[in-house]
Amino acid sequence: MQKILIVEDDNILSKAINTALTQAGYKTLVAVDGKDALIKVKEFRPHLILLDLILPKKSGEDVLAEIKSNSDTKKIPVLVATVKSELASISRCVGLGARGYFIKSHYTLDEIVAEVKKALKR
Amino acid sequence: MKSAPIPENEKERLVSLHNLGLLDTKPEERFDRITRIATKIFNIPISTLTLIDAKREWYKSCQGLVNHHADRAISFCGHALLSKPILVVPDARNDDRFRDNPMVVNEPYIRFYAGVPVTSADGQRVGVFCVKDTKPRNFSKNDEEILKGLAAWAEVEINSGNLILAINEGEKLRTEIEKSKATNEAMFTSIADGIVCVDRNLKTTFINKAAEIAIGWDNKEVIGKKWPEVIMLATEDGKSVPPKERPLYLAIHGEKIIRNVYLYTRKDKSKFPAAITVSAVRVDDKIIGGILAFRDITKERDIDKMKTEFVSVASHQLRTPLTGIKWFSELLMKSRLNVKNKDYVKQIAVSNERMVRLVDDLLNVSHIETGRKFSVALKNIDVIPLIKEAVKEQAQIASAKHITLDFSAKARQKIILPMDELKMKQVFQNLINNSIKYSEANTRVEIGCDRKTAETVFYVKDSGIGIPKRQQKQIFSKFFRAENVFTMHTDGTGLGLFIVKAIVEAHGGRIWFESVENKGTTFFFSLPIKLIK
Numbered sequence: 001m002q003k004i005l006i007v008e009d010d011n012i013l014s015k016a017i018n019t020a021l022t023q024a025g026y027k028t029l030v031a032v033d034g035k036d037a038l039i040k041v042k043e044f045r046p047h048l049i050l051l052d053l054i055l056p057k058k059s060g061e062d063v064l065a066e067i068k069s070n071s072d073t074k075k076i077p078v079l080v081a082t083v084k085s086e087l088a089s090i091s092r093c094v095g096l097g098a099r100g101y102f103i104k105s106h107y108t109l110d111e112i113v114a115e116v117k118k119a120l121k122r
Numbered sequence: 123m124k125s126a127p128i129p130e131n132e133k134e135r136l137v138s139l140h141n142l143g144l145l146d147t148k149p150e151e152r153f154d155r156i157t158r159i160a161t162k163i164f165n166i167p168i169s170t171l172t173l174i175d176a177k178r179e180w181y182k183s184c185q186g187l188v189n190h191h192a193d194r195a196i197s198f199c200g201h202a203l204l205s206k207p208i209l210v211v212p213d214a215r216n217d218d219r220f221r222d223n224p225m226v227v228n229e230p231y232i233r234f235y236a237g238v239p240v241t242s243a244d245g246q247r248v249g250v251f252c253v254k255d256t257k258p259r260n261f262s263k264n265d266e267e268i269l270k271g272l273a274a275w276a277e278v279e280i281n282s283g284n285l286i287l288a289i290n291e292g293e294k295l296r297t298e299i300e301k302s303k304a305t306n307e308a309m310f311t312s313i314a315d316g317i318v319c320v321d322r323n324l325k326t327t328f329i330n331k332a333a334e335i336a337i338g339w340d341n342k343e344v345i346g347k348k349w350p351e352v353i354m355l356a357t358e359d360g361k362s363v364p365p366k367e368r369p370l371y372l373a374i375h376g377e378k379i380i381r382n383v384y385l386y387t388r389k390d391k392s393k394f395p396a397a398i399t400v401s402a403v404r405v406d407d408k409i410i411g412g413i414l415a416f417r418d419i420t421k422e423r424d425i426d427k428m429k430t431e432f433v434s435v436a437s438h439q440l441r442t443p444l445t446g447i448k449w450f451s452e453l454l455m456k457s458r459l460n461v462k463n464k465d466y467v468k469q470i471a472v473s474n475e476r477m478v479r480l481v482d483d484l485l486n487v488s489h490i491e492t493g494r495k496f497s498v499a500l501k502n503i504d505v506i507p508l509i510k511e512a513v514k515e516q517a518q519i520a521s522a523k524h525i526t527l528d529f530s531a532k533a534r535q536k537i538i539l540p541m542d543e544l545k546m547k548q549v550f551q552n553l554i555n556n557s558i559k560y561s562e563a564n565t566r567v568e569i570g571c572d573r574k575t576a577e578t579v580f581y582v583k584d585s586g587i588g589i590p591k592r593q594q595k596q597i598f599s600k601f602f603r604a605e606n607v608f609t610m611h612t613d614g615t616g617l618g619l620f621i622v623k624a625i626v627e628a629h630g631g632r633i634w635f636e637s638v639e640n641k642g643t644t645f646f647f648s649l650p651i652k653l654i655k
Contacts, residue, residue, distance in 0.1 A: 017451035054438070069151050083441035086434075087483060087624050090498065095630040095650075100499040104445040105478045109452050116501060 002120060003027045005046035007037040007063065008081075009055050013104070017050065017081075020109035021116065035060020038066055041073050048113075048120055051098075053082040053089065059090060068097040077119045081112065124219040128202030129247070136176060138246035142280060143287075144182055145173055152279050153183035160253055160272050161185045164265065168230070168254035171240070171276050182249070187230060196223050199250035202237030208266055211235040213258035234259040236266070238273035243281040243404040251276045255495070269291045293602065316396075318414040319368055319403075324348045327411065336396075336418050338389035349414070354387035357595075358395065369400040380592075388520040394418050437481045444481065447474045498542040500627045502653050505537045505546070505578075509569060512550035518569065520558050527554065529569040537571065537578060539649050545625045552618045553645050559584035560643070577631070577648040585642035594637060598623045622647075 006037045008014035014030045020027050029044045031037035033056040041049065045122065049067065053060035067073045077099040082089075090101045099119050102112065129135055139145065151169050160169035161293055168186035172179045179197040181190045182393035194200055201219065202209035214220035214233050223234045237252030241264045251273035261269075292507060307328075310317045316333030326344050328579050334341055344352050349370060354362045365371060378401075386396045398416040399569045451471040455464065520527045550569070557567040561584045568583040590596055598619050624635045628648045 010446070012446040013442065013449065016446065019453060020449070067600060083438045083445070087627055093632060094498060094500070094628055095607070098210045101628070102499075103441075105448065106440045106479070109449050 002047040003029070003044060004116065005029050005037070005040055005044055005049045006044070007031045007032060007034075007049060007051045007055065008061065009033055016109060017112065020113055024080045024117075026107060026116070028057045032056075034063045036058065037063050041067060041076070046076060048116060049076055049078045050116070051078050051080050052084075053080060053084050053093075061089075061096065064093060064096045064098060079115060079119055081107070123196070123222045125195045126204060128430065131246070132176075135246045135248065138242040138244050139173060139175060141250040142173075142282065143283060144243060145175060145180060147182070149183060153276065156251070156272055156276050156279070157185045160251075160269070163272075165255055165269060166234075166259075167253050168232075169252065170254075171248040171249065171251050172237075174203055174308060176342060180495075183633075187256075198223075198225070198232070198235045198254070199237055199252055202235075202250040202252060203239050203247050206239060207270060207545065208236065208238050210261045211261060215258075219386055230254075231256045231555070234261075235256055236269055238263050238402075240272050240273055240277040240280060258382045272570060281402040282432075298609075313506075314417075316416045316418075318349060318416075319375075319411060320349050320414070321410065321411045322374060323352060324370060324374070324412075327353065333416070336388075336394070336416070339384065349498045356385040356393075357388070358383055358385060360385065369398060370412045370414055371398045373402045374409055376409065382592075386416070386418075394420050411469055433484050437619050439519070440481050441478075444474060444478050447471075455597060469501060474647060498545060498625075500540045500542055500625070500629075502538050503541050503543050503546075505539055505541070505571075505580075506535060508547055509550055509580075512547055512554060513569060516554045516558060519555070522560060523561070524563040525558050525561055526566045527558075527569065528566055537573065538596065538653065539651060539652055541629055541649065542625075545627070549580075549647070550580075550623045551624050556618060556645075557582050557584035557586060557643070559625045560584065573651075574648075577650050579646055579648045581644055581646045583642065584642040586641055588634070588639035588641055590639055594635075600634070 004021055005043040006014055006017055006021070006028055008017065008030065009032050011032070014032075018028050018030060029040055029046070031040045035057045037049075037051070037055070039045075039060070051060050051064060055063070060082065064078055064080070067076065072118075074097070078097070080093045080098045081100065081102045081104050083104055085103050089099060093101055100115055102115065135140060157169040157171060161167065170181040170185070170187065171183040172181055174180075174194060174197065176194075178191045178194050179199050184190055198209075198211070198220065211217050211220060212234060214223065214235065215225045220226055220232075222236075223232070232254050233253035234257065235252065239247045240249050240251055242248045251269070253269065257583045308327070310330040314332055317328070317330040317338045318326060319328040326347055326349050329339075329344050330343055334344075339352060349363055350368055355368055357363060363384065369382060369384075373380060380400045381398070382398050383395055385393050389394050393419070396416040397419045398414060400412060400414050401558050403413060404413045418531060447470065451467050454467045455471070457465065509529060517527060554567060554569065562568060565585045568581075570581055570583075572579045572581070590609055593635040622632050625650070626653070630648055631647055633645065633647040635643055635645045
């Protein structure tokens with residue numbers, strides 16, 4: 001069973017996405033802030049990370065940068081799912097090594113699950 | 123007796139005569155002096171300065187006659203009027219034209235006549251200067267010369283009245299000009315925008331109060347100085363503007379009205395953004411100077427920034443709960459619901475989508491966002507077939523305009539890069555389509571790529587109309603369209619290049635161009651070559 005780490009501080013959103021991914025057959029774990037995310041990446045060893053950007057304690061971009069600079073974790077595909085839609089933000093995340101960038105309010109749960117599947121196939 | 127013929131241009135002649143304003147006025151010493159001198163020089167009883175109107179001859183000055191006018195039909199002067207340079211009648215009794223003239227057979231019994239026409243400033247013969255005697259006379263060449271001289275003097279006096287009129291008109295005009303100048307200055311002074319006037323050499327001739335306050339320089343320090351020496355001008359990103367690209371210079375050299383934003387440097391070296399409008403001052407189609415109006419837009423910029431920030435924060439805050447409603451409606455739809463309940467949930471979802479779009483629109487207006495549903499999903503893809511497809515799709519439009527699309531890839535060459543396939547295709551389509559749109563028939567559009575160590579550079583090159591230099595900075599702005607595209611009658615939203623730039627930058631790439639007006643444009647963009655593992 002493939003494991004997905006959901007990094008999301010809003011517990012309503014994490015509950016929804018958690019439900020959708022579980023129903024799709026993935027094993028999930030939720031991290032609620034940036035620091036929590038970095039700890040759980042090491043312990044949980046996910047196959048994919050779904051990462052929010054606006055997070056307490058450590059920003060999503062910093063989390064992404066650390067994951068991508070650590071040789072143990074840098075190969076884990078990261079999909080950014082956020083409410084931020086500034087071009088500069090997209091550009092920075094892609095530059096840091098994000099596999100995809102999605103604006104949450106534009107995506108249904110089904111579409112996100114589909115993107116997760118695609119990213120895991122490669 | 124023969125009456126004098128009427129001159130051909132009688133109508134114009136009469137207008138000139140009346141314009142002199144001398145007819146039926148009182149005698150004046152400046153004319154009487156001349157006729158008096160004539161009688162003394164020639165020792166002759168009669169001398170007149172005669173003006174000839176439609177019906178009569180009338181004497182502006184007269185020596186030796188009781189009546190001050192006579193019927194034109196019997197006028198000696200009427201004949202003289204048509205005789206340039208002089209009419210001399212030594213004895214009227216021996217002249218068929220005058221022998222039975224009432225003035226010859228009755229009082230005042232004229233026998234001798236000599237007259238020289240006098241001309242108004244606009245060249246019309248308006249009258250005659252003459253001498254008459256009751257005895258026949260011989261008139262020598264010398265006498266003729268003297269009479270001509272006196273006539274010339276009379277002519278000067280006749281026209282000097284006009285000169286005075288002209289001086290009066292000039293005085294009136296000067297007052298009018300002074301008045302309008304004062305009005306203009308009062309207007310310029312009371313205007314809240316800075317106004318600066320320069321002459322053809324860019325020397326400052328006027329600066330209003332608002333401009334003085336904005337730049338910190340005093341009127342007296344600035345007038346007579348060249349404006350470029352007063353104000354340092356820089357573009358908004360801080361690059362100083364070369365003298366020949368400064369707006370006033372361009373206006374004086376014939377560019378139409380120019381509007382732009384520049385950074386101005388005050389006397390105390392502080393800087394501020396100024397929105398300026400510049401236009402040339404033309405007199406008879408000749409440029410004699412320029413006018414610059416400017417406004418300090420620091421406050422507007424601050425407010426704009428605050429507004430953008432507010433909208434941005436508020437919208438992002440709104441997106442989170444909207445996403446919650448969206449996702450739970452979706453989950454609810456999949457749960458066991460009866461038809462009615464499903465419909466209710468659907469209504470919630472539809473309303474929610476409307477709200478999502480409203481937030482998008484709010485962010486869109488603030489100009490910093492990508493717009494609706496912008497995202498990237500990267501995959502390692504061979505870009506060659508993608509370009510080929512884009513070229514194929516534009517081929518029909520190109521051939522309709524007789525434009526050759528030229529993309530040559532080496533056989534079996536592969537360029538694999540991480541990219542969002544659909545989005546990157548959109549980039550090629552947009553750039554190729556633009557090149558076709560802004561090219562003339564029978565030209566070539568070349569598409570190519572160049573592999574470098576850290577990135578791959580793609581280019582689309584045309585020999586089209588180019589982008590005007592002044593507008594090159596704005597080319598990637600939302601809704602921007604260059605001035606010269608309107609003459610091509612092509613449609614366009616001004617969104618294409620904005621989107622292209624957004625996509626390229628979302629891939630971590632850069633986009634730039636080289637363009638010369640009427641020569642062509644090449645767009646370049648780079649993509650990082652680091653693959654996804």
